[in-house]
Amino acid sequence: MKVTVTGSLGNISGILTEKLVNAGHDVYVISSRQERIREIKALGATTLVGRLDDEHFINNAFKNSDAVYTMVPPSYGTAAEIKKVGDVYVKAVKENSVPYVVNLSGIGSHLPDGPGPAGANYHNEKQFDSIDGTSVLHLRPGLFYSNFYGSADMIRQQHIIGNNFGGNIILPLSHPHDIAQVAFEALHHRNFSKKGSLYVVSDEITGKEIAETLGKAINIPDLRWVEFPDQQLLESLLKQGMSPEMAHTYIIDMGVALREGVLLRAYFKESQRVLPGATGFKKFADEFAKILF
Known part of the structure; x- marks a missing residue:
């Protein structure tokens, strides 16, 4: 074929x-x-x-x-x-x-x-x-596990990870x-x-749980999730070389929709959400540690 x-x-x-x-x-x-x-x-x-x-x-x-x-x-x-x-x-x-x-x-x-x-x-x-x-x-x-690789420097240097939404929101990740x-x-x-x-979807996990799981895998136990203001996050993304259009389309606007509960309403109505046999976030955290730490 x-x-x-x-x-x-x-x-x-x-x-x-x-x-x-x-x-x-x-x-x-x-x-x-x-x-x-x-x-x-x-x-x-x-x-x-x-x-x-x-x-x-x-x-x-x-x-x-x-x-x-x-x-x-x-x-x-x-x-x-x-x-x-x-x-x-x-x-x-x-x-x-x-x-x-x-x-x-x-x-x-x-x-x-x-x-x-x-x-x-x-x-x-x-x-x-x-x-x-x-x-x-x-x-x-859902949101890609691989996106977290972009936060490696912030994790190492500041012991924080985050986005423009709070750490209690349940996130479908893939x-x-x-x-x-x-x-x-x-x-x-x-x-x-x-x-x-x-x-x-490979797993469902909150931002706080993401920080805890990654922190344990990379031996940074005080790693914590931070909710950044939209403008602060946007300025950081622009400094990293991202275009304003891409920053808004893929990160800022999606984060706003997540914290307002708009994006995931239909998803959470599904009876079968997480793939059987999928790669859980803990396993990804171990991959993350081996590759970057």
């Missing part, structure tokens, strides 16, 4: 590509960087180099695909850019009559005017769902490996039909 994977060798797409190749599929990986060609070839896949918002390129990339995995990288940092890439994907799927699509969406994508990327994900889900004759599975992960596994199983077995969505 020919599978086209977007997202280059990112945290999810790289693992997914390796799993698909090992299962005997003919895998084509889309990357914007020429230097990725050697790494992708080493995995046994073929590289297609181009931009995700290039309609002609994506249309050609999806030709003769039995299935595609679609995602929009954070480098497309505004809701408008996320929608644009989604529209390009949808048009290419339609024109090539791709029978199966696994689409990486996100929690909150049930909200038409949702915060951060949620509203754009809502748009993209609806566009995919409008395609006749194509089975589509939208994966809705390990990229778990997301890749769910995507692989769906693409390999093609065990979904018509249109649907699936929450892909």
Whole structure:
């Protein structure tokens, strides 16, 4: 089976590509960087180099695909850019009559005017769902475990970790490996039909519990969760080199929605939320300690 994977060798797409190749599929990986060609070839896949918002390129990339995995990288940092890439994907799927699509969406994508990327994900889900004759599975992960790697310096130097929401909010979190596994199983077995969505959550844990668990793993027992004011967090993100648009889309606006309880209402109504056999946060904390401490 020919599978086209977007997202280059990112945290999810790289693992997914390796799993698909090992299962005997003919895998084509889309990357914007020429230097990725050697790494992708080493995995046994073929590289297609181009931009995700290039309609002609994506249309050609999806030709003769039995299935595609679609995602929009954070480098497309505004809701408008996320929608644009989604529209390009949808048009290419339609024109090539791709029978199966696994689409990486996100929690909150049930909200038409949702915060951060949620509203754009809502748009993209609806566009995919409008395609006749194509089975589509939208994966809705929680906040990525891997985001915590960006806090390593603050943890080391100040013994704090946090965001612009309080430490008592229950957060659905996802390990990229778990997301890749769910995507692989769906693409390999093609065990979904018509249109649907699936929450892909590895654990549910509060900010205070995150600080306690990471602190124990890295031997910083006084590590604590801090709720930063929106403006202070924004200024910190800008100093780190993040664009204002990306900072608002992926962090500030999402944090506001979390502390106001808007983002997760639909999620917490689900009876089966956490994946069976998923990577719990304690196991990730041990990974975090080995890699960075």
